[in-house]
Amino acid sequence: TIPDGLKALKHPDPKVRYRAAETLAQLGKLAKFAVPELREALKDKHPMVRVKVAEALWKIDQTPASTLLPGLLQAMKDKDAAVRAAAPAVIALFGAKAKPAVPALVNALADKEFGAKLAAVAALGDLGPVAKESANDLLALTRDKEYFLLEPFVGASLGNLGAGAIPALTRALTDAAYEKRRVAAYALGSMGAAAEPAAGELAVAMKSDDPGTRRAAANALGKIGPSAK
Numbered sequence: 202t203i204p205d206g207l208k209a210l211k212h213p214d215p216k217v218r219y220r221a222a223e224t225l226a227q228l229g230k231l232a233k234f235a236v237p238e239l240r241e242a243l244k245d246k247h248p249m250v251r252v253k254v255a256e257a258l259w260k261i262d263q264t265p266a267s268t269l270l271p272g273l274l275q276a277m278k279d280k281d282a283a284v285r286a287a288a289p290a291v292i293a294l295f296g297a298k299a300k301p302a303v304p305a306l307v308n309a310l311a312d313k314e315f316g317a318k319l320a321a322v323a324a325l326g327d328l329g330p331v332a333k334e335s336a337n338d339l340l341a342l343t344r345d346k347e348y349f350l351l352e353p354f355v356g357a358s359l360g361n362l363g364a365g366a367i368p369a370l371t372r373a374l375t376d377a378a379y380e381k382r383r384v385a386a387y388a389l390g391s392m393g394a395a396a397e398p399a400a401g402e403l404a405v406a407m408k409s410d411d412p413g414t415r416r417a418a419a420n421a422l423g424k425i426g427p428s429a430k
Contacts (some may be wrong), residue, residue, distance in 0.1 A: 207238045215247035222250060226257035235390075236262055243272060248284045252276050256291045266298035274305050284312035297331050307338045315347055319354060325356025333365030340373050343380040356384045360391030367392075371399045374418070379411040386414060390421030400429040406411035 209221035209274040225232040225239065242254045250271050256265035276288040289309065292302045309321035325339065342348055342355050359366060374392035386406060390395040404416035422429045
């Protein structure tokens, strides 16, 4: 017998089905009783419901990422920008198991809708070293027409990519575009002492003709600390 509360997962209104999945996701492991019905709901007609169901299943019993990723990757191609923007955050929950989705997240950086693009930036940052190969693609967003809005998120995500992104960030310190130099220096600074291999290039960047680059480079060296003396 299906509990009355789970019948909402089959309600005619997708908003009700979405809310039901959202509530179960919030319950986390306490909602283990709902796993069979949620797995059935992965085939829901509405893409937003499927995304929320995938989130619920991961939070409740860590349903294998290999089971959940196909639907989420399909959601990232949906015609509805809201659906495309919802999927990356769920993918980021999988951590290292989300590695196969990194190329799709990188592709989403070119999405025409700001919300979907921003969601991809944030997800790559949340994945951290798992997404280290996305450094150059994140840096390329400095050419985006909406970069003035994206900049703090790009900088934070680059800083979370870890040591594997240091070579790309170091090269960016000498780029012709001051936006790229600035965000690279900021990201290196956010890594702290781990960015010591870039100290020499940061010292050179303090001689830049752009005051923002000089300031960001000096700040990064200060955050690296004694190893940059």
